[in-house]
Amino acid sequence: MQEIRRKTLSHVKLVVVKIGSAVLTESGQLNLTFFSRFAAEIAELREQGYSFIIVTSGAVAAGFEALGFSAPPLTIPEKQACAAIGQLRLMRQYETEFIEHGVAVAQVLLTADDIRNRRRYLNARNTLKVLLDNEILPLVNENDTVVVREIKFGDNDNLAALLTSLAEVDLLLLLTDLDGVYDCNPRDSGTASLISLVGEVDDEITAFACVGKSETGTGGMLSKIEAARKTAAYGIPTVIANGRRPGVMARVLAAEDEGTIFLPGSNRLSCRQHWLAFAVEPKGGLYLDRGAVKALLERGTSLLPKGVVRVEGDFGVGDPVSCFDPEGVEIARGLTAYSAADVKKIAGLHSREIVKCLGYDAGADVIHRDNLARL
Numbered sequence: 001m002q003e004i005r006r007k008t009l010s011h012v013k014l015v016v017v018k019i020g021s022a023v024l025t026e027s028g029q030l031n032l033t034f035f036s037r038f039a040a041e042i043a044e045l046r047e048q049g050y051s052f053i054i055v056t057s058g059a060v061a062a063g064f065e066a067l068g069f070s071a072p073p074l075t076i077p078e079k080q081a082c083a084a085i086g087q088l089r090l091m092r093q094y095e096t097e098f099i100e101h102g103v104a105v106a107q108v109l110l111t112a113d114d115i116r117n118r119r120r121y122l123n124a125r126n127t128l129k130v131l132l133d134n135e136i137l138p139l140v141n142e143n144d145t146v147v148v149r150e151i152k153f154g155d156n157d158n159l160a161a162l163l164t165s166l167a168e169v170d171l172l173l174l175l176t177d178l179d180g181v182y183d184c185n186p187r188d189s190g191t192a193s194l195i196s197l198v199g200e201v202d203d204e205i206t207a208f209a210c211v212g213k214s215e216t217g218t219g220g221m222l223s224k225i226e227a228a229r230k231t232a233a234y235g236i237p238t239v240i241a242n243g244r245r246p247g248v249m250a251r252v253l254a255a256e257d258e259g260t261i262f263l264p265g266s267n268r269l270s271c272r273q274h275w276l277a278f279a280v281e282p283k284g285g286l287y288l289d290r291g292a293v294k295a296l297l298e299r300g301t302s303l304l305p306k307g308v309v310r311v312e313g314d315f316g317v318g319d320p321v322s323c324f325d326p327e328g329v330e331i332a333r334g335l336t337a338y339s340a341a342d343v344k345k346i347a348g349l350h351s352r353e354i355v356k357c358l359g360y361d362a363g364a365d366v367i368h369r370d371n372l373a374r375l
């Protein structure tokens with residue numbers, strides 16, 4: 001087991017560390033002890049050659065007392081107002097602590113909409129690159145004041161998972177207030193045992209995750225496991241560990257048996273495919289025949305009109321669409337070269353018949369393999 005960890009973590013240089021609200025705050029206040037320890041540990045690891053992007057929660061949790069709430073608020077506008085207050089406090093605290101160690105920090109606020117939009121995605125990527133090249137520590141959070149449910153990441157675990165490919169990092173480290181993933185709820189059961197290594201995220205591990213939701217955080221273990229699954233698809237590992245334990249990051253990076261490690265998947269998606277698979281919102285669906293599914297999954301081919309059986313939704317040229325197998329399971333996502341109306345006309349035809357049918361030809365493929373991500 002140790003050997004697998006060592007091998008998996010041996011090339012790690014750039015790490016996304018996501019810190020949950022439960023680690024950062026204590027009864028509605030920022031946990032100041034955590035901040036000073038965290039800054040010292042990150043500074044020390046940077047000295048050793050590691051680089052970091054921090055995804056930090058805690059804005060809502062740090063802001064609600066100032067608005068006179070005794071518990072975190074429930075309505076979205078109230079949460080947003082709390083985040084507006086708390087974000088400032090959060091950043092001030094990070095800056096104060098990191099300055100002690102000569103580390104300059106930068107605030108990066110993102111929404112899921114920013115990541116979906118390829119241009120803004122690339123802008124965010126360029127900004128992070130310049131910050132990292134200049135040894136500035138990016139502190140990322142969701143731009144809570146402007147998001148509603150439809151355009152939310154869901155939680156910062158998901159945001160952190162999407163950043164792995166955006167910033168081309170080597171490891172996702174999720175710090176929470178539990179030691180990792182357990183085989184049953186450690187808060188209810190004295191016999192719960194920690195799962196040290198997960199080879200692949202499957203139904204069994206997801207079932208374990210339904211337990212152990214922290215009271216302060218938003219995502220719980222399920223969203224962490226989902227983040228680990230997305231990260232594995234980019235071909236890098238995730239570790240879930242207890243951020244309240246001093247020295248936890250150094251031990252994880254030294255490949256010690258700390259927290260739960262999720263191994264990278266064997267088929268690494270490119271950055272662009274990872275973005276296609278997990279950041280974009282499909283505008284429609286294409287149902288494929290068995291031959292097309294086989295060709296796509298086993299040979300990594302493009303999708304030809306011949307393999308399309310049914311079209312769902314109203315999408316235009318260049319829009320993201322889902323591809324489904326005959327059982328209705330989503331097997332891939334991609335950017336379509338033809339609109340929904342035109343795919344309906346050419347579905348089932350041979351590519352050479354496209355011109356005759358449509359009066360124009362935008363290429364032989366409905367989705368070219370460069371624009372396709374297998375799920």
Ligand code: GLU
Pocket residue numbers: 020021056057058059060061083141142144154155156157217218219
């Ligand atoms: N953006 C939220 C905050 O700063 C946290 C969201 C999350 O933890 O998933 O309070």
